Amino acid sequence: MATQVFKIPESLREDVKYSFCPGCDHGVAVRLVAEVLDELELREKSVLVASIGCSVTLYDFLNVDSIEAPHGRALAEATGVKRACPDKFVFTYQGDGDFASIGLAESLHAALRGENVSAICINNTTYGMTGGQLGPTTLLGQVTTTSPTGRNLEYYGYPIKIAEHVALCDGTAYSARVSLDSVANIRKAKQAIKKAFEVQLQGLGFGFVEILSTCPTNWKMTPSQAHDRVRDEMMKIFVPGVYKDVTTDGTTHKMR
Amino acid sequence: MSRIVIDSEKCKACYLCINECPKKLIKIGNTANSLGNRVVEFDDPNNECLGCAMCAARCPDLAITEVYKG
Numbered sequence: 001m002a003t004q005v006f007k008i009p010e011s012l013r014e015d016v017k018y019s020f021c022p023g024c025d026h027g028v029a030v031r032l033v034a035e036v037l038d039e040l041e042l043r044e045k046s047v048l049v050a051s052i053g054c055s056v057t058l059y060d061f062l063n064v065d066s067i068e069a070p071h072g073r074a075l076a077e078a079t080g081v082k083r084a085c086p087d088k089f090v091f092t093y094q095g096d097g098d099f100a101s102i103g104l105a106e107s108l109h110a111a112l113r114g115e116n117v118s119a120i121c122i123n124n125t126t127y128g129m130t131g132g133q134l135g136p137t138t139l140l141g142q143v144t145t146t147s148p149t150g151r152n153l154e155y156y157g158y159p160i161k162i163a164e165h166v167a168l169c170d171g172t173a174y175s176a177r178v179s180l181d182s183v184a185n186i187r188k189a190k191q192a193i194k195k196a197f198e199v200q201l202q203g204l205g206f207g208f209v210e211i212l213s214t215c216p217t218n219w220k221m222t223p224s225q226a227h228d229r230v231r232d233e234m235m236k237i238f239v240p241g242v243y244k245d246v247t248t249d250g251t252t253h254k255m256r
Numbered sequence: 257m258s259r260i261v262i263d264s265e266k267c268k269a270c271y272l273c274i275n276e277c278p279k280k281l282i283k284i285g286n287t288a289n290s291l292g293n294r295v296v297e298f299d300d301p302n303n304e305c306l307g308c309a310m311c312a313a314r315c316p317d318l319a320i321t322e323v324y325k326g
Binding site: 001002003004005006007008012016017018020021022023024025026027028031183186187216223224227 | 257258259265266268269270271272275276293307309310312313314315316317318320321322323324325326
């Protein structure tokens with residue numbers, strides 16, 4: 001008798017069809033969030049704050065109560081929802097342009113205030129939805145539509161390392177960076193998302209996961225080449241690891 | 257007998273699952289779905305599938321909807 005080892009998570013809408021480009025890791029990240037919501041039985045008490053970017057239609061995919069935030073303000077809205085309804089489970093799902101460029105003030109101050117919410121940030125080193133412009137996490141030398149000769153240090157400066165910045169905030173309970181380049185790393189990513197959700201349930205503070213993802217369309221690569229780029233280029237700069245976890249090391253910053 | 261179920265209407269032909277399968281049982285098929293994508297097929301004549309679900313974990317579009325092991 002064969003046992004079922006994989007099924008579509010119940011927290012996803014029935015017959016869901018993603019609007020993402022072929023090979024985009026967003027779909028994997030959304031599925032992992034849905035699987036964790038299933039495992040922690042949070043679907044009925046969750047409020048999702050969707051952001052602007054490729055994640056803008058997330059309420060079409062996840063079967064949870066959702067509100068849409070203006071660009072970058074997802075964590076400001078999440079703060080309001082959580083303070084008004086502390087019994088709800090509140091999480092945001094944002095891209096790197098939303099979290100770390102337009103919404104950097106809202107995001108880092110939510111972490112500094114120790115808001116008891118969870119945030120997922122997809123880092124694909126570009127502004128995916130608007131056509132591949134230079135974003136805050138674009139790697140040095142990376143060619144985008146607004147840096148056609150590559151990101152130049154003198155002109156554009158350095159990319160931001162989001163998980164490290166969030167880990168430095170005293171209100172943060174959990175900050176990790178994970179990758180989706182291989183199945184082994186996908187499984188680690190799920191554990192990190194689960195941990196970030198659990199710290200909210202325990203009332204410990206801000207839970208954050210940065211997910212290294214691909215954008216094959218704007219990187220002008222095949223999905224498989226895009227994963228090689230994540231492994232060979234992105235993971236050297238944006239090193240995966242747990243940057244802060246108050247459940248294991250008190251309030252000190254444990255790097256990696 | 258382990259097996260997977262593919263919803264070909266969801267397949268966007270990224271072919272990431274083909275590299276992931278340890279037994280190389282997923283192949284590019286000869287049919288297209290309503291989106292015009294040349295979708296993948298599961299071809300396991302010798303019952304080699306392990307039911308490891310790595311293809312389903314990798315698929316970004318939930319086109320591999322069920323995996324059975326045993």
